Amino acid sequence: MKVMVIVKATKSSEAGELPSAELLQAMGQFNEELVKAGIMQTGDGLKPSSEGKRVTFRGQSRTVTDGPFAETKELIAGYWLWQVDSMEQAVEWVKKCPNPMQEESDIEIRPLFEMEDFAENDPEGKVAAHEEGLRQTIAMQSSIVQPYLFFSGRCEEALEFYKKSLGATVTMLMRFHESPDPVPEDMLQPGFENKVMHASFHIGKMMLMASDGCGDGTNFEGFRLALSVSTEEECNRAFAALAEGGTVDMPLEKTFWSPRYGIVTDKFGVGWMVMVPGEPN
Template identity: 65%
Template sequence: MKVMVIVKATQSSESGELPDPELMKAMGKFNEELVKAGVMLSGDGLKPSSEGVRIRFSGKERSVTDGPFAETKELIAGYWVWEVESMKDAIDWVKRCPNPMIEDSDIEIRPFYELSDFAEIDPSGEIREHEASLRDEISMQTANVEPYLFFGGRCEEALKFYQNVLHAKVGLVMRHSDSPEPAPAGMLPEGFENKIMHTEFSVGKVKLMASDGCGESVKSDSSGYQLALTVPSEPVAQRVFDDLSKGGEIVMPIGKTFWSPFFGIVTDQFGVGWMVMVPAMNDCKC
């Protein structure tokens, strides 16, 4: 079950008084335990009500009132969202929590409604299906798609090439020999143990992942995909395009197009296709 764990406001939280370092450390340790146990989904502290507003609904009228608000005991200073087995499980976790305030304080636990709770008023399931669809859409809004490149044994060579040509920044590099679990017998060709099992590198603001794979052959062309590389000026685009084309193949010579002042397509020596371009309406010639 999912619950919201509400930290009720106190005089100190409403005055904007921050907790001391010892309490911050204790709360950080408690949060770490929640995360490691797979309980904590989210959580944050809230600024005093003096920095908030309330919107009053009365028929079609809406009125806005600036904080602070009276009745401190009715306000909240922070919250968690937890996934727990039962209300008892949530209570046990709260009992382990350090007192979040410098004075006596209260923490309230409230279970979330679940879609099944509305079965009586939604016998067809239409509303629940719509809500489930919205939740799925929300979750996909935070999804991230990143290119994963396979180099068939030339990954290290490719990394050095992109570092030189594109000033790529290489992060994690894990070789097959670094794996905590050995590869199944016959999975890797002889001599492939020191090849790159997984690496991450960035070009500009984009992160890419790459691997040598497990010895399988790699297509020599990028007919199924291309990476779009946007740079700020024509001289930079020309330099990058020329360097990427060394040992590769020019698919479309770089030059002016109706959609970009400077655009070209090249497949580099590793079979990776690049669309090099300068953004439209960019008159920089630096």
């Protein structure tokens, strides 16, 4: 079950008094315990109500009131969302929490509604299906898609090439023989034990990942990397660097969407579209 664990406001929190260094450290350790136990999903502290606003609904009218709000004991100073087995488990965890305030304080635990609670008013499950779709959309909004390149035994050479031609920065590199877990038997082509199992590298603001793969049979097909640079001079330089030992598929030229655009496949078989972004419409 999910519960919201609510830290009630006090005079000190409403006055904007920040927690001491000791309390911050203690709360950080408590949060770490929650995370390790698989309990904590999210949590934050709230600024005092003097920095907030309240919207009152009366039929079709909406009235906005600026803080602060007087009912201190009814205000919230922070919260967690926890996944627990029971209210009893939530209570036991709250008992372990350091006092979040300088003075006497309260922490309230409230279970969240689950869609099953509304089954009687949603007999066909349409609302539940809609909410599940929204949940999946929210989850995917924080996802990241990153290119993962397989170089068929030439990964280290490729990384050095991108360092020289595009100013790439390698942030991590692990070889197959360095893997904490043994590589499954017969997975690697003979001689690949010292090849790159995984690497991460940056080109500009983008992070890419790379590997030698398990053998030399990998080909790049069906995609290209789009490289946008700020000036035509840098576009010319990057394009020429990538074309060295590779193939120019479309020479650099002006297009209706870019003052400088070209397509090149580098010597490792990776396709690039190199461009200067056009002016926004």
